[in-house]
Amino acid sequence: MSTYTHEFRRSVEQPETFWAEQARRIPWFKQPQAILEYDEAQHARWYGDGELNIAYAALDYHVEQGRGDQPAVLWDSPVTDSKRTLTYLEMRDQVASFAGALKEMGVEKGDRVVIYMPMVPEALVAMFACARLGAVHSVVFGGFAPHELSVRIEDAAPKVVIAASCGVEVNKVLPYKPIIDAAIEQSAHKPDACVIFQREQHVAELGARDHDWATVVEKASPADCVPVKGTDPLYVLYTSGTTGKPKGVVRDTGGYAVALAYSMDAIYDVAPGEVFFSASDVGWVVGHSYIVYAPLLRGATTIVYEGKPVKTPDAGAFWRIIEEYRVKSFFTAPTAFRAIKKEDPDGKRLAEYDISSLKALFLAGERLDPPTFHWLDDLLDVPVIDHWWQTETGWPIAANLHGLEPMPTKAGSATVPVPGFDVQILDREGEPMNAMEQGAVVIKQPMPPGCLTGVWGDPERFHSAYMAAFPGYYLTGDGGYVDEDGYLFIMGRTDDVINVAGHRLSTGEMEEVVGAHPAVAECTVIGIHDALKGQLPVGLVIPKDGFDGREVELEEELIALVRDKIGPVACFKQVLVVDRLPKTRSGKILRKLLRNIADGQEYAVPSTIDDPASLEEIHDTMQAREVGASGNARLTDGP
The missing domain is CATH 3.40.50.980 (Rossmann fold)
Incomplete structure (x- = not known):
């Protein structure tokens, strides 16, 4: 039995024993005895009687262990031409x-x-x-x-x-x-x-x-x-929800600390004193976990990078950082490398730098498309590792565990479930799917330490959003499948949350803003494929009677409105004025069908649509405005 298989089985078959062992990675004030408990809603709670302080574990403890003079934080700011080192x-x-x-x-x-x-x-x-x-x-x-x-x-x-x-x-x-x-x-x-x-x-x-x-x-x-209890909250981080109202993901202290410490060893293979570089922002979960907390819990050095190669762009920016600070493990989103590939398709800038310290490149936050994977795999002499996780989980669900047992990579796959995450693929009735069959990606309870413990101020929303669809399972909101080798493939969201350059955004929230414009009678916002950012939002609007046809002005006003209410992070830059939207007989807009048309997929017209001709109009409008990835969507006869 392989190292991974043995560890994974122990984590799901004997979770209390496994996570009691991992808890020893953290300097507790009071060692936990109650490793796993369940609340009244049967949600897992970890280390409830343990006491710790994560700031002590990440800073004071290492000073006491003789690491006081070691760099903890390296700040590199090309936008201000500044650098600092903090021990x-x-x-x-x-x-x-x-x-x-x-x-x-x-x-x-x-x-x-x-x-x-x-x-x-x-x-x-x-x-x-x-x-x-x-x-x-x-x-x-x-x-x-x-x-x-x-x-x-x-x-x-x-x-x-x-x-x-x-x-x-x-x-x-x-x-x-x-x-x-x-x-x-x-x-x-x-x-x-x-x-x-x-x-x-x-x-x-x-x-x-x-x-x-x-x-x-x-x-x-x-x-x-x-001192705080292991189950006391450390932070609230808001993430997009399908209702348009952000969800305040609540993270506990003890479980999070243990999970991060474990992941730095098992997944990222980073030891105390080594340098870890995550090119993200503290405003996102990657920044929380792998810029702020995990590297310092491990006794490593973290890099705080104030710059955006995607926008500059500087195709050599990452290579410079890796050379200058002797980075061992690097983590960013695929969007960044798609931008670098566009500027430097042959990778000539890489030859200017010595990146021999780098042992692995990790990518997450959005789908790693096979062309980008193969480009990086050909360019670099280190493993290119895709892995998958969410704001809600706080750390990777599936990965190639570089520090435990490296595995062959497959384009399009996040490799295998991380120990603690019992990932399964279910059909609509909650029955397990066979290999290569797509379904809902779920995680069987108990969720491992470090995952969300609730939605701030709204316990019912926590249950309804994540636990109600399949009792006993956490609903990830993603669809996918497992192949014959046990590799997990994530195919995309099953709800109306889109991923723009690794940032999860709610189309429902954008619809609320667009729909508030006095000239808009009805609207929808869908995400379409974009070669650089993964997805981009596009608004489809039906103007009110009496609209004078100033489509360009309306588009400009709606774009400005979304930028003002949500911010430039939304990347909302396209609006199409249409006569009708396809709906079910109950009046629900068929957003999934619109997304598939926009992305150039052949689609049958369902019998439940009142006015199939409206699909032709939307399709023609999208073609005329060059919306979509391939521009060759066509409709076929439906039932």
Whole structure:
């Protein structure tokens, strides 16, 4: 029996024994005895009687073990031409001081703190400072507009908001303070205070509620680590939902720490003292897990990179980072390499750098298309590893476990389920599917440590969104299949959440914005294939009677509206005005059918559509506007 097979079987057949062993990777204040329990809704809860503090485990502990002078954080900011190194000792001291400042503002265990920061070391300091106090942080991606920020402030009800004075996008400075002020104005909840980290690229004018970061830190006394239970929440991270209202994914502390520590060893093969580079943002789950927490729990060095090769683009940016900092393991989204491939199709820039330190490249966040996989596989002398996970799980569901037992790669596959994730493929009736048969990808309970433990303030939504469809299983929302070798293939979402450059976005939320325009009678937003970003949203709108035909102006207004309400992260840049939309007799718009037409698939017209001719109109409109991947969609006779 292989190492992987043995470990996987133990993890699903004896989960308590397996995860009790993995818990030893973490320095607990009180070792857990109750490894696995279930709440009243029969959802798994891990390490409920254990006590720890993740800031202590990631910082103080390593200082005590003699790693105080080792680099913990390497900040590289090509957009500001800046670099910094923070050792474990420096990080611990800065976190303790900032935690003391928050404590003097009244932040206590269980309080929420919203963080709106760019990719600067202070973002990590803020997150660890919250964790040091037992407060619950909620990081919001800096690309979100005031409305999106206000929704999260209102839902999380933070005592304090922490922000930088600005972000920097390539060569453009984006002031954050006006966004924060507008968001608080729109929110029914008003935080007690805002702490602003002033950047030299733009100094914000502070108001009555605001505090200067440097000033409050200078006056503060360092705060000690507050012990929390293994099941106490560490953070709330909002992710798109099909209703349009973001879901606040709740992550516990103990299970998350154990899962991340295990994954750094078993999946990424990173040891203490080695350098791990994840080219993501702290506003997303990848940033939380594999920029902030996992590398430092492991005693490794993490890179905080403030730059976007996708937008610059600098085809040699990643190779420079790998050479300069001797990166062992690198993790990013396929979108980044599709942009690099476009700029440097022959990989000539790679020859300029020595990347011999690199042992593996990991890709996730969206589908790794086979052409990009093969391009990278031909270009590099290291394994190119696709792996699959979600905001909700917090760490990989399926991967090629490079640190446990490397396996041959297959284009289009995330390889095999990670120990702890009992992944199964079910049909609509909940029956298991055979190899090579597509169905719903689900995970049998108990979910392993580190996965979401609820939706903030809405336990019923947690159950209805994830657990109700197939009792005893977590619904991933993805469809896929397993081949004869046990390799898992993820084929795409089964709901109305789309993936734009690795960022999950709700088409329902965009529909709410578009539908609010006074000229729009009816609308839908669908995701279509895009060669660079994976998917892009396209709006289809039916104007109200009396519309004067100013389609270009309407398109511009709707694009601006979505940008204002959601932010540029939505990449909403195309609107089609149509006469009708295909519907069922009950009035439901057939979004899946529209998506398939847009992506150039042959599709039969279902008998349940009231007006099949409307499909022809939409198809012709899409053809005329060159929407879709192939532009050769055609309709066939249906039943």
